[in-house]
Amino acid sequence: MFSGLQFSSLIRAGFGVCLELSTFLRSCVRSGSALRAENLFLRKQLAFYQERQIRPRRLTDAARISLVLWSRFCDWRSALVIVKPETLIGWHRRLFKMFWKIKSRPGRPKLPRNIRQLIARMVQENPTWGQGRVADELALKLGILVSPRTVGAYWPNQPDSRGPSSQRWNSFVRNHTRSLLACDFLVVVTAGFRQLYVFVLMEIGTRRIVHCNVTSHPTSAWTLQQFREGLPSNHGHRFLIHDRDSIFSTELDQQLQSFRLTVLRTPVPAPQANAYCERLIGTMRREFLDFVIPLGERHLRSLLKQWVAHYNQSRPHSSLGPGIPEPANLMPVPSSGRHTLPEGSRVMARPVLGGLHHEYRLEKAAA
Numbered sequence: 071m072f073s074g075l076q077f078s079s080l081i082r083a084g085f086g087v088c089l090e091l092s093t094f095l096r097s098c099v100r101s102g103s104a105l106r107a108e109n110l111f112l113r114k115q116l117a118f119y120q121e122r123q124i125r126p127r128r129l130t131d132a133a134r135i136s137l138v139l140w141s142r143f144c145d146w147r148s149a150l151v152i153v154k155p156e157t158l159i160g161w162h163r164r165l166f167k168m169f170w171k172i173k174s175r176p177g178r179p180k181l182p183r184n185i186r187q188l189i190a191r192m193v194q195e196n197p198t199w200g201q202g203r204v205a206d207e208l209a210l211k212l213g214i215l216v217s218p219r220t221v222g223a224y225w226p227n228q229p230d231s232r233g234p235s236s237q238r239w240n241s242f243v244r245n246h247t248r249s250l251l252a253c254d255f256l257v258v259v260t261a262g263f264r265q266l267y268v269f270v271l272m273e274i275g276t277r278r279i280v281h282c283n284v285t286s287h288p289t290s291a292w293t294l295q296q297f298r299e300g301l302p303s304n305h306g307h308r309f310l311i312h313d314r315d316s317i318f319s320t321e322l323d324q325q326l327q328s329f330r331l332t333v334l335r336t337p338v339p340a341p342q343a344n345a346y347c348e349r350l351i352g353t354m355r356r357e358f359l360d361f362v363i364p365l366g367e368r369h370l371r372s373l374l375k376q377w378v379a380h381y382n383q384s385r386p387h388s389s390l391g392p393g394i395p396e397p398a399n400l401m402p403v404p405s406s407g408r409h410t411l412p413e414g415s416r417v418m419a420r421p422v423l424g425g426l427h428h429e430y431r432l433e434k435a436a437a
Contacts, residue, residue, distance in 0.1 A: 181224065185214060190226045201225065247275035249308040251331070252347035255288060255317065256354070258370060261363050266370055269293065270354070271300050273307070274346045277387050278395035279378050284371045290322040301329060309334055311344050353381075361426055373423065380422045384429040 180186070192204050199207075201218040208214040208221075253271045260266060267288045271281040281300025285292055301307070310331045312318045323333040336343035358377045364370035386392040415432045422429060 181216070181220070185216075186224045188214075189221055189224045193226055249306065250274040250311065251280065251307050251309065252311040252344055254313065254344060254347045254351060255315065256351045258284075258359060258364060260367075260370070261365050264366075266364070266367055268370070268374065269296050270347065270350060271296065272347055272350055273395075274311075276395045277346075277350075277390060278382050279350070282374050282378050284367050284374065286367060288317050290317060290319045293317055294322055294325050297326065297329060305329075308332060311336065311347070313341070313344055314338055357427070358423065362423070376423055380427060380429065384422075385427075 181189075188208075189204060192199065192207065196203075201221045205216055205218045205221045208216055250273075251271060252274055253269065256268050256270070258266045258268055264286070266284050266286055269281075269283050269285070269288070270279065272279050281296055283296055283299075308331065310326060311334045313336045318335075323335075326333055341348055354377070358373070362373060364373060382394075382396045384394065386394060414435055416435045417430055418433045419428045419430050421427075
């Protein structure tokens with residue numbers, strides 16, 4: 071309501087008024103003749119300054135408040151000397167405004183904190199929405215009646231916003247998951263400290279690994295051959311996301327146009343723009359590569375073949391509901407009880423990668 075400088079000035083003015091009030095109370099017990107003599111004595115001094123035309127100094131806030139206060143108890147028009155009557159009246163009006171500003175809180179009360187946070191969340195999650203759309207969403211879906219102007223009062227500042235007609239990168243990826251591919255390389259060190267490069271091509275919509283291969287010398291020609299082996303001629307994909315590694319050369323991107331693919335190169339440096347493939351590589355390391363030491367290129371290729379089959383056909387993915395990209399068998403019908411197995415069936419386990427993982431399935435029990 072007040073700045074620090076205004077508040078400190080107000081405190082000093084109040085302190086000065088209190089001192090003058092104590093002086094006034096002491097003068098109340100004095101005799102009338104002494105007060106009249108003192109009044110004439112002070113007037114004589116003021117008359118001397120008026121005769122010499124000495125201009126008074128600028129009054130402080132405490133002095134202004136005191137003059138306004140004591141003017142309520144006397145005929146101030148005949149006693150006013152150092153300022154004009156209009157000036158004193160102006161001080162009184164300013165003091166009256168300050169009094170009511172302190173006493174009352176202007177404006178409407180703020181919305182509850184959780185509603186303000188909900189408005190900010192809606193704005194951040196829906197960059198194309200305006201104030202009216204957010205207000206309608208709150209009213210029709212959640213029963214919170216606020217006007218668009220009220221929504222605008224709590225609109226979060228977004229300096230990086232590119233306008234209502236644009237969309238965020240993750241929104242674009244979500245809208246095109248069924249037609250999006252992503253690829254990347256990761257490095258694996260063998261038992262002989264030799265570096266091998268693993269190429270991974272995944273389908274974002276189903277989280278399926280489309281193709282995976284190993285090489286010790288990755289080149290643009292070798293990478294292009296992986297797309298020929300991994301993508302059939304009748305594939306329905308339209309976009310391919312990859313980073314700006316030198317392996318993905320301009321010539322490679324031009325060759326990929328013959329696959330009916332539009333290449334989307336990630337910004338520099340922004341690995342989160344290829345987050346799905348980066349997450350896949352992280353899963354591959356945490357669930358597989360961190361627990362094995364490949365002896366060579368052929369050994370690593372054999373291990374990758376087993377893990378990719380497990381990843382595509384048996385490993386549950388929470389982002390799919392949970393679900394499996396390529397379920398090998400039909401999913402069993404849930405039993406009538408939540409915590410019971412279907413009647414006449416038993417659980418069978420199959421080890422993967424030497425027992426690093428296991429795949430479980432139901433089989434009918436022998437009669």
